[in-house]
Amino acid sequence: MNDSEGFVEQMRAQTDRGSLWSDIKWGALVLALAALGTWFLVVGDPSSYVGSRLMGAGMLVGAAIGAFFIVRGAVRRRSPAGHPLNLQFAAYGEADAVAQDIEADFQGRRFVARRVQVGRRWLCYAGKGQITVQRLDRLVWVYTERVKHRINMFIPYRPASYQLLLWDHNGRGAAVPVRKRGAPPALAALQNAVPWLFIGYSETLKESWNADRPEFISLVESRRQQALSRQSAS
Amino acid sequence: MTLIIVAPILAVALFLVDSAYANDERFVIYGAVFLGAGAYWMINIGRRMRAMDGWELLRSDPRPPVVYLRPFQEDERRRYHDPVGDRQGGERGGTNSYTQATREPKIARQITRIGPFVAVGKPGDSLAPLGAARIYVSDDEWQETVTSLVRRAAAVVLQPEASPGTFWEVDLVGHVVDMRRVLLLVPDPVLRPLGFARVRELIAQALSVSLPLPGEGVACDAFMFDELGRPLPIVFKSSKALKPFVQQVLLVNGKREGAA
Numbered sequence: 235m236n237d238s239e240g241f242v243e244q245m246r247a248q249t250d251r252g253s254l255w256s257d258i259k260w261g262a263l264v265l266a267l268a269a270l271g272t273w274f275l276v277v278g279d280p281s282s283y284v285g286s287r288l289m290g291a292g293m294l295v296g297a298a299i300g301a302f303f304i305v306r307g308a309v310r311r312r313s314p315a316g317h318p319l320n321l322q323f324a325a326y327g328e329a330d331a332v333a334q335d336i337e338a339d340f341q342g343r344r345f346v347a348r349r350v351q352v353g354r355r356w357l358c359y360a361g362k363g364q365i366t367v368q369r370l371d372r373l374v375w376v377y378t379e380r381v382k383h384r385i386n387m388f389i390p391y392r393p394a395s396y397q398l399l400l401w402d403h404n405g406r407g408a409a410v411p412v413r414k415r416g417a418p419p420a421l422a423a424l425q426n427a428v429p430w431l432f433i434g435y436s437e438t439l440k441e442s443w444n445a446d447r448p449e450f451i452s453l454v455e456s457r458r459q460q461a462l463s464r465q466s467a468s
Numbered sequence: 469m470t471l472i473i474v475a476p477i478l479a480v481a482l483f484l485v486d487s488a489y490a491n492d493e494r495f496v497i498y499g500a501v502f503l504g505a506g507a508y509w510m511i512n513i514g515r516r517m518r519a520m521d522g523w524e525l526l527r528s529d530p531r532p533p534v535v536y537l538r539p540f541q542e543d544e545r546r547r548y549h550d551p552v553g554d555r556q557g558g559e560r561g562g563t564n565s566y567t568q569a570t571r572e573p574k575i576a577r578q579i580t581r582i583g584p585f586v587a588v589g590k591p592g593d594s595l596a597p598l599g600a601a602r603i604y605v606s607d608d609e610w611q612e613t614v615t616s617l618v619r620r621a622a623a624v625v626l627q628p629e630a631s632p633g634t635f636w637e638v639d640l641v642g643h644v645v646d647m648r649r650v651l652l653l654v655p656d657p658v659l660r661p662l663g664f665a666r667v668r669e670l671i672a673q674a675l676s677v678s679l680p681l682p683g684e685g686v687a688c689d690a691f692m693f694d695e696l697g698r699p700l701p702i703v704f705k706s707s708k709a710l711k712p713f714v715q716q717v718l719l720v721n722g723k724r725e726g727a728a
Binding site (some may be wrong): 364379380382383397399401406407408409410437440441443444446 | 545547548550551552553554555556557558559560561562569655656658659660661662663665666
């Protein structure tokens with residue numbers, strides 16, 4: 235990664251790499267499906283001629299649809315308005331202005347892929363085909379979620395993973411993958427940048443979020459006003 | 469009608485799947501879970517279909533009724549296992565399971581010791597929910613019906629909320645009913661302090677009753693009121709949780725009848 239590039243440009247480059255990697259993965263799947271479909275169509279199972287051909291034709295149709303979506307996604311990403319990063323920026327206003335503000339917020343910092351980056355006003359994450367940009371003053375509740383991976387709800391097939399859940403004042407959430415050890419520093423950075431946030435999970439917070447959301451958001455807003463007035467007083 | 473259509477389709481589908489996967493052990497487990505859930509659903513629907521209409525119940529039971537006043541959305545409110553909202557990115561550990569949030573079925577069995585338990589039904593209900601027997605009335609006559617029911621009620625189960633209809637009901641109860649005969653359902657002050665604070669404010673305005681502050685009180689599901697108007701918390705833990713309220717109401721009503 236070129237350190238002379240700005241933070242946003244580094245994030246854009248990571249986003250492009252993530253998209254390319256995602257296209258390669260899906261492209262390989264489409265090619266495998268097309269190859270298997272062709273085999274069924276041409277060679278197939280001699281004992282079930284019609285069934286084999288039908289399956290082959292179905293696979294080829296599936297591969298064609300998959301290829302269409304991959305190409306369409308790639309074409310869309312080439313236009314500035316369709317770029318995934320600009321789509322994230324657009325949620326907060328004019329994309330260029332948002333990019334400038336993020337650049338100023340992370341002034342002098344290097345973007346690290348697959349790591350949550352917390353500034354004074356923004357939170358950024360890019361990795362493995364996911365891009366998340368959140369304005370910190372819109373967040374109301376943040377906690378770490380442990381995701382268990384199990385077959386049929388019982389048999390674990392890989393260790394639990396962790397993610398930060400960021401809920402904003404519109405009731406929308408963003409889940410950002412983190413390592414187990416990476417979660418506490420990220421929460422501490424958020425607590426430092428946005429002290430009025432509710433940080434951590436409890437049944438009370440969950441029930442209040444689900445059943446009394448207007449009051450929950452008002453409470454965060456009043457905590458924010460108090461924190462800002464304390465800051466201006468000091 | 470839905471059952472008549474769905475049941476045979478379900479049976480045929482189960483038969484086809486069973487024929488195809490009869491040798492697979494997993495199917496037996498999934499089948500048992502699926503059929504168990506289906507049976508529970510069918511039993512629940514059957515009980516709701518057999519539930520007596522409110523007017524019919526009032527005709528068959530001569531005792532003064534117990535009236536349940538709540539916002540209509542309470543009939544469908546769900547309590548989710550996880551936080552609810554649109555989520556972007558990350559992974560999902562599973563589906564967000566839920567249970568019905570209403571406490572109506574829990575209190576119905578105990579409260580019917582006082583009198584027939586009735587509530588105004590939500591317009592558009594295809595089947596009445598379990599709990600209080602539903603009385604269905606038109607929009608222009610519901611206030612008249614509720615007033616008449618509350619005036620002759622043995623007790624009132626009140627679930628206040630910040631909606632105009634419920635506020636009117638709370639106001640009515642404040643003017644017409646002795647508070648010793650009121651069971652006030654509230655959000656748990658420990659689990660939902662914000663919802664409790666909202667209801668507390670509403671009650672203070674409409675009934676001039678002061679409930680404990682969310683941080684001061686213990687976890688509870690409801691309040692009953694003693695002869696001095698003091699709120700006494702009730703937790704719906706056991707099947708006899710409402711016994712003190714039932715006894716108090718029977719005592720107060722016995723005195724009232726004796727005086728009359």
